[in-house]
Amino acid sequence: MSKGVQRLTWPILGLPAVAWMFLFLAIPFYVLLCTAFGSIDPLFRNPVPAWNPLDWRLTQVAVVFERLFGPDNFYLPPVMRTIGFVLIAVVISLLIAFPVAYFTAKYAGRRKALVLTLLVAPFWISYMMRMLAWVNLLQTDGIVNNILSLGGLLPIEVNWLAGKWYTVVMGLIYGYVPYMILPLFAALDRISPSLLEAARDLGAGGFDVFKRVILPMSIPGIAAGTLLISLPMMGDYFTTELLSGSPETSMIGSLINTSISSPGQSGQAAALILVLLVVLAAPMIWYTRSTSTAEARS
Amino acid sequence: MNRKIGMTPKAHGLATITVVYLLWALVPVAIAVLFSFNAGRSRSVWQGFSLRWYTWDPNGSILNDPSLRNALLHTIVLALIATAITVPLGVCLALALDRWRGRIPTGANFAVLLSFVIPEIALAIGLLFLITMLTTPFGLGTTAQIVGLVTFQLSYPVVIVRARLLTIGSQYEEAARDLGASALGAVKRVLLPMLSPAILVSAILVFADVLDNFVIVRYLSSDMSTETTSMRIYSTARAAPTPALNALATLILVASLGAVIIGWLIYRRLGKNDGGDVSFGSFTGNV
Numbered sequence: 087m088s089k090g091v092q093r094l095t096w097p098i099l100g101l102p103a104v105a106w107m108f109l110f111l112a113i114p115f116y117v118l119l120c121t122a123f124g125s126i127d128p129l130f131r132n133p134v135p136a137w138n139p140l141d142w143r144l145t146q147v148a149v150v151f152e153r154l155f156g157p158d159n160f161y162l163p164p165v166m167r168t169i170g171f172v173l174i175a176v177v178i179s180l181l182i183a184f185p186v187a188y189f190t191a192k193y194a195g196r197r198k199a200l201v202l203t204l205l206v207a208p209f210w211i212s213y214m215m216r217m218l219a220w221v222n223l224l225q226t227d228g229i230v231n232n233i234l235s236l237g238g239l240l241p242i243e244v245n246w247l248a249g250k251w252y253t254v255v256m257g258l259i260y261g262y263v264p265y266m267i268l269p270l271f272a273a274l275d276r277i278s279p280s281l282l283e284a285a286r287d288l289g290a291g292g293f294d295v296f297k298r299v300i301l302p303m304s305i306p307g308i309a310a311g312t313l314l315i316s317l318p319m320m321g322d323y324f325t326t327e328l329l330s331g332s333p334e335t336s337m338i339g340s341l342i343n344t345s346i347s348s349p350g351q352s353g354q355a356a357a358l359i360l361v362l363l364v365v366l367a368a369p370m371i372w373y374t375r376s377t378s379t380a381e382a383r384s
Numbered sequence: 385m386n387r388k389i390g391m392t393p394k395a396h397g398l399a400t401i402t403v404v405y406l407l408w409a410l411v412p413v414a415i416a417v418l419f420s421f422n423a424g425r426s427r428s429v430w431q432g433f434s435l436r437w438y439t440w441d442p443n444g445s446i447l448n449d450p451s452l453r454n455a456l457l458h459t460i461v462l463a464l465i466a467t468a469i470t471v472p473l474g475v476c477l478a479l480a481l482d483r484w485r486g487r488i489p490t491g492a493n494f495a496v497l498l499s500f501v502i503p504e505i506a507l508a509i510g511l512l513f514l515i516t517m518l519t520t521p522f523g524l525g526t527t528a529q530i531v532g533l534v535t536f537q538l539s540y541p542v543v544i545v546r547a548r549l550l551t552i553g554s555q556y557e558e559a560a561r562d563l564g565a566s567a568l569g570a571v572k573r574v575l576l577p578m579l580s581p582a583i584l585v586s587a588i589l590v591f592a593d594v595l596d597n598f599v600i601v602r603y604l605s606s607d608m609s610t611e612t613t614s615m616r617i618y619s620t621a622r623a624a625p626t627p628a629l630n631a632l633a634t635l636i637l638v639a640s641l642g643a644v645i646i647g648w649l650i651y652r653r654l655g656k657n658d659g660g661d662v663s664f665g666s667f668t669g670n671v
Contacts, residue, residue: 106535106538110535114511
């Protein structure tokens with residue numbers, strides 16, 4: 087093989103995937119931009135994308151902003167609700183994930199492999215099945231109400247699945263908390279026991295060790311976990327749809343999903359996605375960059 | 385283990401939280417699986433064990449309802465094809481990114497990592513617009529679903545294989561080259577066997593994740609024939625379903641767990657040849 091051919095080996099090997107990403111990631115993203123900055127056909131109500139960036143207009147984006155901040159701001163409640171839901175879900179997920187990950191990393195001992203296997207198990211169970219499981223349990227005549235009313239003795243019949251925000255938040259936590267536990271476990275598992283011992287030998291009490299050694303060292307895990315669960319939650323519409331189905335609990339994802347299925351609104355769907363991507367750009371790029379630097383370092 | 389006298393109160397507290405969490409995480413699914421074997425139509429009152437919703441119910445069972453049967457088959461077909469495309473594509477890109485320097489590989493690396501964190505709905509709708517607004521060689525349906533799934537999953541093999549490449553280092557490949565192997569020959573005969581556990585793990589991850597996918601397959605589907613299990617659960621979970629829906633979900637769970645177990649068995653064989661850690665924990669830890 088000549089030197090020139092050898093130099094080309096790696097680009098040729100990588101080319102199919104690079105072409106794939108260009109065709110099916112870069113181009114769709116460009117189409118999304120052109121639709122968001124395009125117009126709507128007045129007669130047929132279908133979106134008319136503006137292929138030339140010089141023709142880009144802010145009409146659709148303006149519509150979205152109008153509905154967010156204008157007098158008739160019916161986009162605002164779902165947006166605020168999404169932020170609220172995600173905040174509560176992330177905080178509770180952290181409160182669940184931290185002790186679980188800490189136990190697995192430091193105290194599980196011989197049972198570590200077993201506990202880890204069980205912690206990973208939800209990854210192999212489809213998200214929809216896990217939601218279906220709760221739809222079954224939370225029906226008005228379901229097992230949860232049956233237990234709460236002690237088998238029908240007490241007159242308790244909560245309609246869990248009818249637009250209850252706490253049911254949706256519980257569903258979000260249930261769905262995403264495994265993705266919080268694993269990065270936290272990885273961070274906590276890396277703290278060597280001798281470091282904790284050294285802190286104790288130097289006179290740190292239990293809480294001091296936690297505050298000054300464990301917590302700072304778990305920050306990367308907390309950050310990664312928070313990002314890994316909050317980014318998908320921001321686009322989630324199926325959890326609230328399955329566990330509530332009411333506009334009372336609709337989220338940003340629901341807005342996108344509804345606009346995509348109503349005629350004449352695809353442009354707004356594209357503009358909504360764009361706004362969402364702009365808001366999420368900072369955390370996404372931070373995560374991408376920190377992952378590649380971690381890669382470079384290891 | 386904590387000291388020698390057994391568990392401290394703190395460890396006890398943490399253990400309790402972990403056990404309660406695991407029960408909360410897994411028991412609801414176990415109940416859903418249990419009710420797929422219910423003899424009656426209820427999903428909350430046990431009416432005896434039966435395979436009715438799997439096989440013998442004349443209209444409602446998976447075997448006899450063509451739409452349920454189709455959803456199950458379509459999901460598995462999508463997972464197999466998407467895995468078969470994603471893994472080789474990703475492994476080649478990982479190998480290339482490891483040595484190829486310049487703007488294109490840097491951009492490709494960024495795109496791959498970005499596709500990992502970008503909300504799925506953005507990618508799905510971008511592809512939906514691409515297919516519906518431009519003349520593409522394929523329309524909505526199976527091909528579109530596979531294209532979307534491969535794009536979304538490509539980051540798994542790339543990230544996992546690259547991580548493994550970094551730990552392997554270049555000495556083995558260089559030794560092979562010194563002994564006269566060509567660049568590709570060294571990759572094929574030395575690197576690929578060393579990478580096989582990582583490739584295997586990424587294949588299982590992709591397979592299981594495609595079985596689970598909802599957003600991409602839904603937006604890129606065409607009609608009932610391209611409906612998947614997840615779409616079926618989404619559309620009927622709240623509309624008076626029968627335990628057949630639980631049975632459908634259970635079969636997908638079995639497929640996913642089957643892939644993990646087969647993967648683990650192969651992983652163990654590969655590990656024995658290497659003399660590496662072959663416990664299930666190291667396998668799931670890798671996953």
